[in-house]
Amino acid sequence: MSNRRALDNGPRRHRGGRFTGHIAVNISSGREELLLTGDVVVNSAVSFLHPEWPFGFDIDVPLATKTRMAFLDRAAADKTLVGSYHLPFPGFGHVVREGSAYRWLPADWQWTS
Numbered sequence: 001m002s003n004r005r006a007l008d009n010g011p012r013r014h015r016g017g018r019f020t021g022h023i024a025v026n027i028s029s030g031r032e033e034l035l036l037t038g039d040v041v042v043n044s045a046v047s048f049l050h051p052e053w054p055f056g057f058d059i060d061v062p063l064a065t066k067t068r069m070a071f072l073d074r075a076a077a078d079k080t081l082v083g084s085y086h087l088p089f090p091g092f093g094h095v096v097r098e099g100s101a102y103r104w105l106p107a108d109w110q111w112t113s
Contacts, residue, residue, distance in 0.1 A: 024071065034092075036083045040071045044087050048072070048095070048102040072102050081107065 024037040041047035042055055051068045058064035075082050075095035083092045093106040 033078075033080050034083055035071075035075060035080045037071065038084065039086065040068055041084060042086045044104050048104050051102065073097075076102060 024035060024040060027034045027036060039057070041051075042057075046053060047068065051072055052065055054061040054064060072095050074080070076097040079094060081092060082095060085091055087093065087104060088106060090107060090109040093104055096103045096105050
């Protein structure tokens, strides 16, 4: 499967509450999976420790909170690789459950030439 086809045909999930049309894209190939999102988590210091806290751009706070919690629950339970431009370099990693909160575990990054 080409990368283009995976992106075109990958399942998209509406991630409501932040703004109209916000989605997360699930990209998979064989047993590998990537959950790519934009604004479900917007601050690595706060979004994981207090996912119940709203952000100024949440247009529907209860829905945004529910969406954020469901996203983090799924990513942690399934150990899915997550990618987002709001997260520290390299922007890819895993969500780890810690009690009632979560922790961001960045992926190892190795430069190749």
